[in-house]
Amino acid sequence: MSQDNFLLAVKSTLEKRVKAFADSSSLLYVDLDDKTQTETVLGTNQPALVLLMGNFDTDPIDPLYAGSFHVGARAVDDPSNYALLGNTGKVAELFPIGGRIEVFDESDVIQGAFVGVLVPGEQGVDIQTYDLLSEFRLVAIPFKAQRLLI
Numbered sequence: 001m002s003q004d005n006f007l008l009a010v011k012s013t014l015e016k017r018v019k020a021f022a023d024s025s026s027l028l029y030v031d032l033d034d035k036t037q038t039e040t041v042l043g044t045n046q047p048a049l050v051l052l053m054g055n056f057d058t059d060p061i062d063p064l065y066a067g068s069f070h071v072g073a074r075a076v077d078d079p080s081n082y083a084l085l086g087n088t089g090k091v092a093e094l095f096p097i098g099g100r101i102e103v104f105d106e107s108d109v110i111q112g113a114f115v116g117v118l119v120p121g122e123q124g125v126d127i128q129t130y131d132l133l134s135e136f137r138l139v140a141i142p143f144k145a146q147r148l149l150i
Helices: 003-024 035-042 082-092
Strands: 028-031 048-058 064-076 101-104 114-120 134-147
Touching: 003 028, 003 048, 003 064, 003 082, 003 101, 003 114, 003 134, 028 035, 048 134, 064 082, 082 134
Parallel strands: 028 048
Antiparallel strands: 048 064, 064 134, 101 114, 114 134
16 A cells, blocks of 8 residues: 555544544534535534544654644534533544554445554644634644555
8 A cells, every 4th residue: 555545544544433423423524625515514503523634744754654633523503612622522532642543444435454553642622713603623633653564
């Protein structure tokens, strides 16, 4: 598996975890990298869980990588921000610091092969942001990853 394909596998693994949790919580899932989907969801007044891929670099060389991603929540009509902070915390718990997350190529309809491991690092809560209807709160999660050499 090439470096580009490993990035795709990492992103699809993260998406699957957040989307499954959103579905089980009856919340919308938003991939903030998908402009079309993001504009559609932002036009609604529904709360959502969100994912945004950050950087992804060799560290120091392939098959070792370092990167980051952001997960969080969107809330509507939440003046105290309790729902926002609660959902942000719950989605961040999907990626425990030092946990071992197996990476599969989840980009197709069926689960692909096991291709590596991702280990989340310390988490930092980002500043709250707003659109016209709602507020977002994201958690920045750095990670280390290793691609299997097969």
